Amino acid sequence: MYAADTIVAPATAPGIGAVAIVRLSGPRAFDILDAIFHPAHCAERTPRTIRLGDVVDPATGARIDRALAFVMPHPASLTGEDVAEIQCHGGPFVVRRIVALALDAGARMAEPGEFTRRAFLNGRIDLAEAEAVADIVGARSESGLAIAIEQLSGALSARVAELRAQVVAIRAHLEVEIDFSDEDIRLPSRREVGAEIERLIADVAVLHDSFARGLLMRDGVRATIVGKPNAGKSSLLNLLLGADRAIVTAIAGTTRDVIEDSVQLGPYALVLNDTAGVRDSSDDVERIGIERTMRSARDADLLIAMFDSSRPLESADLDVIRLTAGRPGLAILNKRDLPAAIAAGDLREHGLNIPILPFSAITLDEAAALRAELTKIIAALVSPSAPSSNDRIAISRERHRDALSIALGALKNARSSALSLMPPEIVAVDIMVAAGALGSITGEVSTDDVLDAIFRDFCIGK
Ligand SMILES: Nc1nc2c(ncn2[C@@H]2O[C@H](COP(=O)(O)OP(=O)(O)O)[C@@H](O)[C@H]2O)c(=O)[nH]1
Ligand SMILES: [Mg+2]
Incomplete structure (x- = not known):
């Protein structure tokens, strides 16, 4: 079952590139191609064979571009219809002119997704494949x-x-x-x-x-960095991003809003949220920031809990430990370059139940271990619990x-x-x-x- 009309559209993104493609599909695709494309050598349209030639305005005979063209006859084509493609030079004006010539020659502008929709309607692919x-x-x-x-x-x-x-x-x-x-x-x-x-x-x-797993694979894993102010959350974000994305200062409460950016970790996209931190504050702006921290932590797929090993545990640290209860996550015992006031055992004693990585955002000695550990946690999130092929x-x-x-x-x-x-x-x-x-x-x-x-x-x- 073929649509009555022939559609045309640029198949490549607008803008400047080496090559652009103009695609035609429908019963008149080959006639329209013949009207606007004059092959240099071989007049015969051999399916799936590329021909060199000129794109020509049939009304004036003016040459528009030197291009390559090929045809795919129905039914074994992209859309299941007759398909013709012109590979022209990748400039926006040239592409517009060629599309306009095809429209003048009897094509209609394609709707969004119409080539794929026709492929579905003609049985070339099913709906899940189209998606x-x-x-x-x-x-x-x-x-x-x-x-x-x-x-x-x-x-x-x-x-x-x-x-x-x-x-x-x-x-x-x-x-x-x-x-x-x-x-x-x-x-x-x-x-x-x-x-x-x-x-x-x-x-x-x-x-x-x-579905939960599939979404993580498709859209990435959302991680929220939580910890008391000055624990080194923004330093960690910058380190993972490889860029100075968040402001780092010795002043507690520097980060006030949630900062989001994403990074590739092995095969996964990791969407990182740096937060204001967890503590009681009398400052209105910081308080809103802390509320947002809590919301971001609640929505996250995994938590990165930062602790400052150079300072004794405070009530804010205990709040962070509580936040991680029953959630996938990684604890980072930061500032190991400084004299230690607490060790991993202290966190365990207070009920922390996720892996703990001693770390320094200054020396960065464990940066590779950090990435490896995070990748492992994400891999566990996206892999099925009982892997069989189904x-x-x-x-x-x-x-x-x-x-x-x-x-x-x-x-x-x-x-x-x-x-x-x-x-x-x-x-x-x-x-x-x-x-x-x-x-x-x-x-x-x-x-x-x-x-x-x-x-x-x-x-x-x-
Ligand atoms: N010595 C030392 N200082 C650090 C470390 N990580 C962060 N800092 C410092 O601690 C302060 C607070 O860091 P920041 O990343 O802004 O913490 P945040 O408030 O949790 O975002 C800054 O002065 C950082 O330079 C570390 O591993 N060792
Ligand atoms: Mg910060």
């Missing part, structure tokens, strides 16, 4: 890229298809019961059907619960999480109606809801609204 395209473009770390490329390669789609096939198999068992309930054949017992649904619930829950796949989109929630809810209903010996038709209704919800992830069932919402976030030309 992965956007995630690859938006990836900000190796782990963000890894989860997106896995989804684009179909690992998530395949897993969802497997789960859906299991749902459909249960429905088949119920159908047998519906069709043959009067006859003398052996029907799967309700206990068997209940057990089958139970297993499926567990499998769907694993994928549903991978558990490794993670979702990273709310749309997928919501669909899996619906599937889970429906399966739980189905389980209880199956076990309470409701008529098979009733159980089948919930089973079908679960199948529909799973199908919506890959787009087996989709509406224009859903597609609009997904492709709206794409750029033009994608």
